Amino acid sequence: MRELSLHILDIAENGITAGADCIHIFVEEARSEDRLKIMIQDNGRGLPAEKLDKLTDPFVTTRTTRRVGLGLPLLAAAAQRCEGELAVETEPGKGTEVVATFQYYHIDRAPLGDTASTIATLIMGNPDVDFVYTHIIDGNDFSLDTREIKREMEDLSLSDPMVIHHLTQLIRRSLRQLEASEGEADTREDTNGKADNR
């Protein structure tokens, strides 16, 4: 995958397929520590222990559960080639937590890419699922909780195209501010959505 935010979309969709109705997405860019952490938590049905060992084996694919396909192996490979790792914790009936870590400035690290559009796609395509998204860049954070938004918006549906449109713009803007709020003259603007959209 060209962008890490595509992995986020993929793993989150896994959780939804596993019956989750709330997905937590957590991204932490600690540039001073040269570390990037991505965590996706779902409250889906989880995985039995015997499958956990085989998660990153692309050839152990039971096509009935989409969880064990290419998604996790690809993310594991992306993390490992940046001196990071993939950790998966799961409890049957409770949910699954996927954590991927990366060396931030590793030459092989794919850009985060258009995270705003990943979140928007998830919200738009899954109106019955709630998303909690937290993004931290060097200690400054942005967060969004669709449960709160739904409460505030009352009669307006979150899957309404106009609402999604404004929401995406807002996430983009907020991430750009986060990125800029640290004084580092950093040329990698990989959370800036459109700027990175080739």
Next chain:
Amino acid sequence: MAKLTIDDLKKIKEKSTKETSLRHGKANIKITVHMGTCGIAAGAREVMNALMEEMAEADRQDIRVVTSGCMGMCSSEPNVTVEIEGAEPIVYRDMDQNRMRQVFKRHVLLGEVQTDFALARM
């Protein structure tokens, strides 16, 4: 801490209510963007972006967009299925932003199936 504030939400709500008032019809057109690992890697999110833009522009309440998993036709991803009530569902293959816009404008809005990109009738 930066957060989506109530003010932000109010602004979104204000902007959107103006644009969406008086429309609470039921959806009878469904567009499915297939978002398996294969679809995502092939560009399904960009297709979804184009679709979201077209949706915002068209401003129609009777169209519902959903995502789904892989349907086993990974080689032709990104796939998009258009289901219009009373007509056969059509699966489109190898979608990109331009094709999505064309399918939206011609098939979804005008009912002309774009046979050039159609993979199958379901």
